[in-house]
Amino acid sequence: MAAPASSRRPLWSRLPVIAQLRQSVGLQRGMLVTGLVLTAIFVLTAVFAPLLAPYGFAQLRGPDGPFGAQQPPSAEHWLGTTQGGYDVLSRLIWGSRTALLVIIVAVIASLLVGVALGLIAGYFGGWLDRVLVVVADAIYAFPSLLLAIVLAIVISGGQSSLWGGILAAALSITVIFIPQYLRVTRAEVIRIKSEAFVESARVIGAGHVRIMTRHVLRNSTRTLPLILTLNASEAILTLAGLGFLGFGIEPSAAAEWGYDLNKAMSDVTSGIWWTSVFPGTAIVLVVLGLTLVGESLNDLADPRLRKRAAGAEPVEDLGVDPGPAADPAMATTPETTKEGVR
């Protein structure tokens, strides 16, 4: 009776993440909640950056003159200032905005291209499939950061405006991620393609486009949400890596954690901790949050890994139970039982 009951629940409780949250118990729920809280803080900070940040990301002087470089945390500058004389807290907050934009652009672009290519490769197979898979493998073979650096140079041409920088970072990440989406979608499509309902559509006489869009695509996107969250965290790491190596965005165009870390390198040896610890922690927390969400979604999607509330006795005798789970519940026992056994 599990499934029919779920479709009768209100819409909000069937939305992707919320449905899993309701389903989870114990440690898995703790992981998911932690991840969601961290991610929510990150997103909210990014959205409300102009309200939260005390100064602008490129601001060097306040009403009382210049901030001064490498100032320790104080009442004016809660987290101190950097070597370049920027406010660390403001750069931290504005940096979340850059990170979020890069994630959104990178994930959407790679999702669209990767899924489309995966669908075509998996559905038609043949030489097209082979070529796409070989190209994807070739991209896999490159160190991803090296590829991202090359692409960043090609795309931005050395410029470092806000959107130029964001697009350069996002698109270089996109190219690295497309093979992942392609392979996952392709594998899923190949599995779905041999299912009886796709064959039945073929027997009915449906055309390729109709089978692909109506029957195959919607059934093969099940695993995407979790790659999406895992990729989002990888995107942050790549962006920070690019910034750290000096291929990111100039401080006057946007705030970027990797860049700040790069500039903070020399501070570490001279005992100035606040310039490196805070951006570093920000990266770690955001990656941790997104990874926790991704990992727990992954575990929850798998009935073998999913924990369930310990078997309490059902509301006394099922036969007398007036609830909807009376008779039909027993009729559907085989599925549920077998799932338990697996």
Next chain:
Amino acid sequence: MSDLVEIRDLAVTFATDAGPVRAVDGVSLAVHPGEVLAIVGESGSGKTVTAKSILGLLPETATVRGAVVLRNKDGGEADVAQLSGSRLRQVRGRDAAMVFQEPSTALNPVFTVGWQIAEGLRAHGRLSKKEARAQAIDILRRVGIPDPETRVDHYPHQFSGGQKQRIVIAQALALDPGVIVADEPTTALDVTVQAEILDLLRRCRDEFGAAVVLITHNMGVVADLADRVAVMYQGELVEQAPVRELFESPREPYTQQLLASVPRIGEGLARAEARAERRPEGWDDQEPLVSATDLRIVYPGRFRQPDFVAVDGVSFAIKPGEVLGLVGESGSGKTTIGRAMAGLTRVSGGSLSVLGVEMNGARERHIRPIRSRVGFVFQDPATSFNPLLTIAQCVAEPLVVHGRAESSDDARARVDELLEAVQLPRSYGDRFPHELSGGQRQRASLARALALDPELLIADEPTSALDVSVQARVLDLFDELHRELGFAALFISHDLAVVDMLADRIAVLHRGRLVEEGTGAEVLGDPKDPYTRRLLASLPVPDPVEQAERRAQWQAATS
């Protein structure tokens, strides 16, 4: 001697996503020494859960209440429901052993069968490698594996399905347990192999002195092997009786209904005659809808493996309004023929003409025009529906694809009509496939296949995934629809009795070749081919008295 197994007021509850589910409720059973107790019931009746609780094999999500007392041959006893860890391991194998449904998954493919049998022996006693091996050879010989000295070092894939099941049984017998729990031991096997395995299980009782708890849904198997029968329904024990008594005079209405829905050979004769009478004059001279001559279908081999010939030189014809039943064991090529007729598998040689289109060498665009005139019902109702579409959308799909309707909403009136024709309430159209039971889904599948009023229906084992009572209803529905709509059909099944109920003519396939073809009366009443005769002889009849006679004949014929 006291009972080997005593189950007292057993209740098993599973923790599931939808909350706790009671799978077994208040079952009390006893297994006497040296008897075969059959637990029968449909899927979801709790028969497997009950049997698994004897060995404490339930998953972590299960909560067990009640007692499962297991007595060993020395008189010691233990409540399996309370045991855990090492004590449970001691009991398993020594006091009770298990034979699984699917022999190919019950054996570990990377170890030799001898090693796997010895593993159980060495887990329970101090044995040298040599002694264990000697015992393994001995037990393999006793379960009828030829040349056990060499075969003991072979890997599972080197054995046939029936031999693998023998090895699984040997593994269970190795420690000479008091009770063997056999969970659907013959369901995955062909009929002719099934007869041999049933014979071996009978020897387990007679020669090894083990009691057998046989879990099955096949009443023929019960009639053949069981001494006593326990009928389960929805987690409860409905009836318990000695086998002859149960078949002769079932007390409970559920048991009566269960027995009545088992198909028996010979029942279809009257129906076939009635159909023949209804046919108009001149029917015999009509052009056949489907005709195959020397049809050959080959699956190309990979990596220098030889090609696999699935269908070899098969010829048959289906006339308008006629039902051809195609029977064969697994691997006989029956499904391949059905798929080739629907254009899902390429024809490699010979000729197969379907509704005037030659399928040999045909491309998709040649086949598409006849798609609207051919319906297809798939074997597994669970996977033949797109899980994201409602039943109404699925049934409307052919109408939309062939331009008879703009959208699935547009086709709703026709869909409602179709759902009513297959005896499903209209409201089911708004449900999703997983919200329907197997039988309901298969009826919806029939509705979809009939949506365009096809001249030809291909049904690939439409009832093999269903319970007996559901199967009976679906078969009746098929017959009724056939009477009303008059389509021609290819009905594929491995079950002779099912084919007999529906088909005008029966074709028997064996390893890709057509061994016999004729009317039901000809093929089943007076089989000419030795293979057909063997097939008929090994089919257990759901009547213990008659089956005992047949078994005697079968044994005389094989020995």
